[in-house]
Amino acid sequence: MNANAFKAKDYKSDVTPIWCPGCGDYHVLMSITKAMADLNRDPKDMAVISGIGCSSRIPAYTNCYGFHGVHGRSLALASGLKVSRPDLTVLVMSGDGDGYSIGGNHFLHACRRNIDMTYIVMDNRVYGMTKGQPSPTTEPDWDSALSPGGTGLSPFQPLVIALASGANFVAREFSGDIKNTTKTIVEAVNHPGFSFVEILSPCVTFRPDERAWKGAVHRASVDETDDPARAARRILTDDGLNTGILYRGKRAPYQAHVKDEAGDAGILDARFKV
Amino acid sequence: MKDMPGTDAPRGALRLMSGNHAVAEGARLARPEVTPVYPITPQTPILEKLTELQSAGEFVTEMLTPESEHSVMATAMTASLSGARVFTATSSQGLMLMHELLHYAAGARATIVMFNVNRTPASPWGFWPDQLDSLSQRDTGWVQLYSESPQDSLDLVIQAFRLAERVRLPVMISHDAFYVSHAVEPVDVPAQDLVDGFLPPFEAEFRLDPDIGRSIGAPVDQATWNQSRRDMAEAMGRVIAEFTRFGAQWGRLTGRVHAPLQLYRTEDAEIVFVTLGSLAGTARVAVDMLRRAGMRAGLVKLCLFRPLPAEALRSALDGVPVALVLDRNYSVGTGGVLHQELKSALHGTANATRVHGLLTGVGGVDVPVEQLVDLAQEFRERVPENGPIWIDGHGR
Ligand SMILES: Cc1ncc(C[n+]2csc(CCOP(=O)(O)OP(=O)(O)O)c2C)c(N)n1
Ligand code: SF4
Ligand SMILES: [Mg+2]
Numbered sequence: 001m002n003a004n005a006f007k008a009k010d011y012k013s014d015v016t017p018i019w020c021p022g023c024g025d026y027h028v029l030m031s032i033t034k035a036m037a038d039l040n041r042d043p044k045d046m047a048v049i050s051g052i053g054c055s056s057r058i059p060a061y062t063n064c065y066g067f068h069g070v071h072g073r074s075l076a077l078a079s080g081l082k083v084s085r086p087d088l089t090v091l092v093m094s095g096d097g098d099g100y101s102i103g104g105n106h107f108l109h110a111c112r113r114n115i116d117m118t119y120i121v122m123d124n125r126v127y128g129m130t131k132g133q134p135s136p137t138t139e140p141d142w143d144s145a146l147s148p149g150g151t152g153l154s155p156f157q158p159l160v161i162a163l164a165s166g167a168n169f170v171a172r173e174f175s176g177d178i179k180n181t182t183k184t185i186v187e188a189v190n191h192p193g194f195s196f197v198e199i200l201s202p203c204v205t206f207r208p209d210e211r212a213w214k215g216a217v218h219r220a221s222v223d224e225t226d227d228p229a230r231a232a233r234r235i236l237t238d239d240g241l242n243t244g245i246l247y248r249g250k251r252a253p254y255q256a257h258v259k260d261e262a263g264d265a266g267i268l269d270a271r272f273k274v
Numbered sequence: 275m276k277d278m279p280g281t282d283a284p285r286g287a288l289r290l291m292s293g294n295h296a297v298a299e300g301a302r303l304a305r306p307e308v309t310p311v312y313p314i315t316p317q318t319p320i321l322e323k324l325t326e327l328q329s330a331g332e333f334v335t336e337m338l339t340p341e342s343e344h345s346v347m348a349t350a351m352t353a354s355l356s357g358a359r360v361f362t363a364t365s366s367q368g369l370m371l372m373h374e375l376l377h378y379a380a381g382a383r384a385t386i387v388m389f390n391v392n393r394t395p396a397s398p399w400g401f402w403p404d405q406l407d408s409l410s411q412r413d414t415g416w417v418q419l420y421s422e423s424p425q426d427s428l429d430l431v432i433q434a435f436r437l438a439e440r441v442r443l444p445v446m447i448s449h450d451a452f453y454v455s456h457a458v459e460p461v462d463v464p465a466q467d468l469v470d471g472f473l474p475p476f477e478a479e480f481r482l483d484p485d486i487g488r489s490i491g492a493p494v495d496q497a498t499w500n501q502s503r504r505d506m507a508e509a510m511g512r513v514i515a516e517f518t519r520f521g522a523q524w525g526r527l528t529g530r531v532h533a534p535l536q537l538y539r540t541e542d543a544e545i546v547f548v549t550l551g552s553l554a555g556t557a558r559v560a561v562d563m564l565r566r567a568g569m570r571a572g573l574v575k576l577c578l579f580r581p582l583p584a585e586a587l588r589s590a591l592d593g594v595p596v597a598l599v600l601d602r603n604y605s606v607g608t609g610g611v612l613h614q615e616l617k618s619a620l621h622g623t624a625n626a627t628r629v630h631g632l633l634t635g636v637g638g639v640d641v642p643v644e645q646l647v648d649l650a651q652e653f654r655e656r657v658p659e660n661g662p663i664w665i666d667g668h669g670r
Pocket of ligand 2: 018019020022023024025054055124128129202203204205206
């Protein structure tokens with residue numbers, strides 16, 4: 001597909017990532033930059049917004065507009081940007097702690113609001129940056145120094161929640177599968193409205209057991225659907241490791257009026273006509 | 275902290291540990307029943323140690339890891355108001371995220387004890403020691419204590435519970451990121467019996483009890499709101515005397531006295547440093563060097579910042595010609611917070627001390643002893659400015 005003006009390396013900055021060797025996030029960086037090249041958007045037409053965490057360091061490693069925000073607020077920050085600059089392609093990058101714990105509330109409302117942006121969560125089922133505490137997606141029986149005997153808590157179900165809250169595109173990928181991850185990100189960006197891509201991205205330092213994901217993930221055996229009820233039924237049999245696009249909905253995205261109103265008095269006029 | 279060589283107080287086990295681990299040991303000894311914590315650098319070693327102690331069966335508490343600091347403080351508040359002793363710890367962004375509930379907790383008279391590791395607020399992002407995070411919470415109604423060393427931190431956690439439960443206000447203790455939080459020093463860990471003797475079990479005045487039949491948080495009329503602040507003022511007004519009393523009692527038990535204001539070689543001083551936190555340690559060494567070089571220098575260290583021990587400050591500075599306030603924080607548009615507070619404490623008194631507000635170490639830049647020695651020499655004769663003076667970081 002790539003007879004394009006831009007190559008993946010054009011989206012990479014000269015900042016060297018400080019992730020641990022083997023961290024899944026390196027692959028996510030490769031996938032998003034490849035996807036940007038496939039989309040053939042100029043880096044200056046793209047924005048990468050994040051919260052805080054190892055995963056959230058990603059904007060600095062790209063050549064696009066970037067905003068490394070505060071913990072948990074990536075979606076709120078991205079919403080402000082997108083309504084002010086609807087012309088930009090906005091990627092929102094987060095982690096399972098950033099996005100589902102402290103930022104969990106924003107997730108629900110971003111799905112509802114359906115602003116045209118792509119939300120990518122690099123899920124390693126742990127707080128990597130703060131050295132290994134269990135996160136909302138951590139398995140209840142994960143026994144570690146910081147969760148002795150396991151948390152016993154029921155894990156957060158990101159895909160279920162995205163679907164139930166109104167996200168317009170829902171998918172899961174594995175960071176090590178760069179080809180499919182890239183393709184899915186392209187699809188997610190091209191689909192109007194709020195697109196959610198959960199990427200299983202191993203934390204090799206605090207969850208060395210996640211190296212086994214490489215052999216355990218598998219493509220979903222069922223095709224994607226535009227029917228939320230079918231998608232919901234499919235999720236009921238989800239083992240958490242099947243990958244691919246689950247749902248592509250038809251909701252009209254949120255319309256931002258900022259630029260219209262600022263630029264065209266006629267639009268304002270029309271809106272206030274009685 | 276002042277050692278009392280005259281006492282033969284029993285010593286506990288002297289162990290090498292970081293400031294953050296000393297906080298966790300202090301919390302263990304205070305026996306909180308509920309401990310909600312959300313991790314954040316550089317507080318995390320406190321959480322790690324508490325978890326380790328808990329899983330070893332040495333720390334019996336209900337530990338929760340809510341989904342954010344805002345939820346931590348909400349959890350802490352209801353646990354406290356329903357009768358539990360509650361401890362938590364945070365830093366910087368976490369503390370600032372709690373801001374709404376800091377006001378609420380103090381207004382609701384929840385006797386929570388919280389440890390904060392002083393770290394620069396974003397943006398820009400940094401992990402450096404700077405006290406703006408906690409100093410900018412000065413109007414929330416929390417008592418604020420500042421620790422200079424791992425030993426201070428352990429001792430102050432225990433005393434903070436005694437104080438909070440006595441005056442019924444929440445207490446926050448802070449120590450500097452890395453310089454104290456991660457620095458390893460010998461720490462005397464008192465025996466559990468000693469701490470139990472000092473800190474009786476928490477008898478909550480408010481608790482969930484149908485016989486009391488009270489509800490908390492209802493909207494009130496203007497006069498009642500007004501009265502709530504007068505009640506808090508009355509409680510704050512008792513802090514200095516109670517903290518002094520408990521400090522002396524702790525001194526008899528351990529040989530270490532923590533007074534609201536701690537003076538070092540100030541009796542005949544011609545110049546004093548006024549500061550809080552880890553800079554006090556640096557300033558103490560500078561005082562000794564200046565004395566050896568013939569300048570009569572001294573140190574005034576605030577252990578208690580809120581309420582400000584204003585009267586003690588006035589008498590400590592009485593007759594002292596020059597004071598150099600060292601602020602490792604900057605309130606944009608005004609100056610160092612301690613500088614402002616000290617000036618207002620001295621305003622309208624006969625005190626003629628020339629007060630210089632020096633912004634030293636803002637953003638965590640290093641403040642070497644030699645720099646303080648140079649500053650004392652440079653500012654001894656200067657006419658003070660009303661505003662703050664930026665001091666270049668070491669090597670700049
Ligand atoms: C308000 C606030 N609280 C806590 C933190 C500390 N903190 C930074 S990253 C993080 C967790 C990150 O977990 P996740 O989003 O899963 O990212 P990962 O490091 O695993 O990629 C925490 C608790 C913070 N920066 N701000
Ligand atoms: S701690 Fe884990 S998530 Fe963070 S960089 Fe290392 S491997 Fe990646
Ligand atoms: Mg994570």
